[in-house]
Amino acid sequence: MTADAVGVAIGTLERSVRGPRRARAELLREVRDGLEDAVDAYREAGLDPVEARRRAVQDFGDAREVAAALQEELAAGYGRGAAARMAVAFPALVVLWDLVWATGSQPGGTPPAAGILARLIDGLSFTAAAACGIALVLLWSRGRRGVPAARVTTGVGVLGLCTLAGVGGGSVLLNVLNTGRAASAYSDPPAFGVLAVTVGVAAWLCVSGQRCLRLGRLARSGP
């Protein structure tokens, strides 16, 4: 018994294409439907079922090359979402923490070194957000000009993870330099809530960054 040609082609795509579950499933479903439409058209033209399926797959082309092109689109789609999340989340966290420090009742002043470090962290967050905004534009409208989506998605991943490491490390150091005010601040429920939100958002962005790296690498590895 010969293997079903359409099943073999779809199997190749399913094994090769990786990405967010829903987007991947929709993409594969669309391709599978298209192949079935082609089979139906050949059947209507009078071919027997096996020959109709063989011709449909022959017209389809090399499934590995199609998988590589689909992989790039999945990477681009994910990279765009991740860049949007980071462009919003990094400045939002800065604003949230500025509010905590501005409205809290922490005693004492801020040491000069802590002030400089805080500005550096803010600067890093806003710069990363601006870079993510540029990546977003590249992956969206500049997709029109053949910008390599896989590389931009990888760039978003690297940027996100480096920013998280920089901001995270800087924030820990900031609390060490400013121990008195920090200890007082975290005893307030609102500040503790912001800390919990920060940890959650950081974990979410960390996962996004790692997925960007993985999808970018898969898309760049080709057929």
Place this chain on the structure above:
Amino acid sequence: MLLAVLEQGPLHGYGIIEALHQRSGGALDLPTGTVYPALRRLERAGWIDGVWSVVGGRKRRTYTLSRAGRRELAARRSEWIRFSGVVGSVLGGTT
């Protein structure tokens, strides 16, 4: 070319492939599998909009040319007419 076939109205993936084949008189013989990622790229660029809908009793992703896509198509068409005119003039002059 994908934008041009969508100018007449919404189509799903295989409908676009058939329209390309018919409009080229069968001369365009590109691998049909390449059409699907190309459609996603055009959608990402904002030139077409894709939605899932039921066509002929089956759920399919249907594409429509967007306003930005119509502008892009008009620009590409003008570019092509100008380019083919130049090439035609040059080739015509040598025969």
